[in-house]
Amino acid sequence: MFRHAFAAALATVLGAAAGLAAAPALAADGAQLFALQCRACHQAASTPMAPALTGVAGAKIAARQDFAYSPGLKAKGGTWTDANLEAFLKSPTAFAPGTKMPIAVPADDGRAAIVGYLHTLK
């Protein structure tokens, strides 16, 4: 009897733990990551610190008229495809030597979530 109750309790605890691991709340949240890692520089409008990122997904690289980009990023050419955004966020200086953007996002799932979030900035 006692054993049975114990096993049932254990199964409940393990089940809860498994449920927790699968909960979406623990998945990388692009909006939250952006708020923590990007918003300090990237505001809704361009500032001397960083360009605005509205509409950046699919836009030409370094194309805003209201921000003074580094020669390194301007020389890059092309558009911000998801693959380019991924590569830039993985290592800004490897993607565009001389870029003024100083931070990288090393975690694969974090980068994917942030790129997904960039698509929502319209």
Ligand code: HEC
């Ligand atoms: C410390 C300030 C700073 C932080 C933090 C920062 N950035 Fe930047 N970002 C910049 C600057 C400066 C540039 C312009 C780089 C250049 O001209 O070389 C830039 C450029 C960009 C561009 C290219 C914009 C364009 O118009 O071509 C993207 C995309 C971008 N950042 C995404 C992000 C994301 C996503 C994060 C958060 C993970 C982030 N940045 C965090 C400063 C920052």
